[in-house]
Amino acid sequence: MRLRSLLFVPGDRPERFAKAEASGADALILDFEDAVAAAAKPAARAAVAARLGEPRGSVRLFVRINPLDGGFVADDLAALRGLAPDAIVLPKAEGAASLTELAQRLAAVGIAAPVLPIATETPAAIFALGSYAQAEVPLAGLTWGAEDLPAAIGATTSREDDGRYTPPYEMARSLTLFAAHAAGVAAIDTVYPAFRDLDGLAAYAARAARDGFTGMMAIHPAQVAAINAAFTPTETQIAAARRITAAFAAAPDAGALQVDGRMVDAPHLKQAQRLIARAGADAAAD
Incomplete structure (x- = not known):
C-alpha cells in the first residue's frame, strides 16, 4: 500500500x-475525532458512511x-457496520493492547480493516511503542502526533x-520512526500545521524522507503535492541506487566497493x- 500523503478531511464536511x-x-x-465538534458527530458518521457505500476511486478511504476510552467510539463503529474502510485510524493508541481491543470491536460490527495507530498521544503510549512489532492485528502503518501529548x-x-x-517531542517522533520499522510497516510523519507555508512544508517533508x-x-489539499514529491524517489536517486546494486551484482564476494x-x-x-523497491511500488500504483 503506497502511503506518501494522507489528507485529513472533517467527516461532517x-x-x-x-x-x-x-x-x-x-x-x-x-475524521470523526478532533476536526468534528460533538454536536456534529452524528452528521459526520452519516456522511462518511454514505461515502463508503458509494463507488471508490483510486484514493484509499x-x-x-474517536478514542477507545471515550463516549463516542461505539456510535462511530456502529455507523461503519458492514462497510469497508481501507483502514481505521486509532487516536490515543497505547500499543498492542489497544489494537487487540479495537480488533474485537471491529469484528463485532463486521469490519475487517488494518489499523493506523496514532501512537504518541498519551504518556503511557510512549512506553508501548515497542509492542507494535508483536501485534497480531494488521497495521496500515504507524504515525504520531505532536499536539495531544504536550x-x-x-x-x-x-x-x-x-x-x-x-527534545521530548523529537524523541517521540524518533521512537515512532523506529517502532514502525521494527514492525515492518509504513512510518508516517505527523502534520505540518502551517498549511500556507509550502516552502517550510517542503523542507520538513524532505527531512522526514531523509x-x-x-x-x-x-x-x-495544497500540501499534498509537496508531500508526494518529498516521498517519491527521484530519477537521480534511482539511477544511483541501481549503480550500487549493479556493482555488487558484478562483485558478489566484495565487502566494500567504490x-x-x-x-x-x-x-x-x-x-x-x-529505494528501488519503493520506486517500483510507486510506479505500479500510478
Whole structure:
C-alpha cells in the first residue's frame, strides 16, 4: 500500500470530499475525532458512511474514529457496520493492547480493516511503542502526533520558536520512526500545521524522507503535492541506487566497493535495494 500523503478531511464536511480526492493524496482520513465538534458527530458518521457505500476511486478511504476510552467510539463503529474502510485510524493508541481491543470491536460490527495507530498521544503510549512489532492485528502503518501529548502532561508547546520540536517531542517522533520499522510497516510523519507555508512544508517533508519516514499526513489539499514529491524517489536517486546494486551484482564476494567516487558497503546496498523497491511500488500504483 503506497502511503506518501494522507489528507485529513472533517467527516461532517462532505462537500469537501471530492476536492480532497482530487488532490493527489494517496489516502484520505475521514475524521470523526478532533476536526468534528460533538454536536456534529452524528452528521459526520452519516456522511462518511454514505461515502463508503458509494463507488471508490483510486484514493484509499481511511476513517479516524474517536478514542477507545471515550463516549463516542461505539456510535462511530456502529455507523461503519458492514462497510469497508481501507483502514481505521486509532487516536490515543497505547500499543498492542489497544489494537487487540479495537480488533474485537471491529469484528463485532463486521469490519475487517488494518489499523493506523496514532501512537504518541498519551504518556503511557510512549512506553508501548515497542509492542507494535508483536501485534497480531494488521497495521496500515504507524504515525504520531505532536499536539495531544504536550496537552496531556501540561507542557505549553511541542515546538521551539523556529518551529523545531523540543527534545521530548523529537524523541517521540524518533521512537515512532523506529517502532514502525521494527514492525515492518509504513512510518508516517505527523502534520505540518502551517498549511500556507509550502516552502517550510517542503523542507520538513524532505527531512522526514531523509530520516526514514515513508509518508506524511496533511491538513490541506495544497500540501499534498509537496508531500508526494518529498516521498517519491527521484530519477537521480534511482539511477544511483541501481549503480550500487549493479556493482555488487558484478562483485558478489566484495565487502566494500567504490561507486561514484565513494566507498559503499552492505548498509548502502540495503538502502539502494529498498529505494528501488519503493520506486517500483510507486510506479505500479500510478
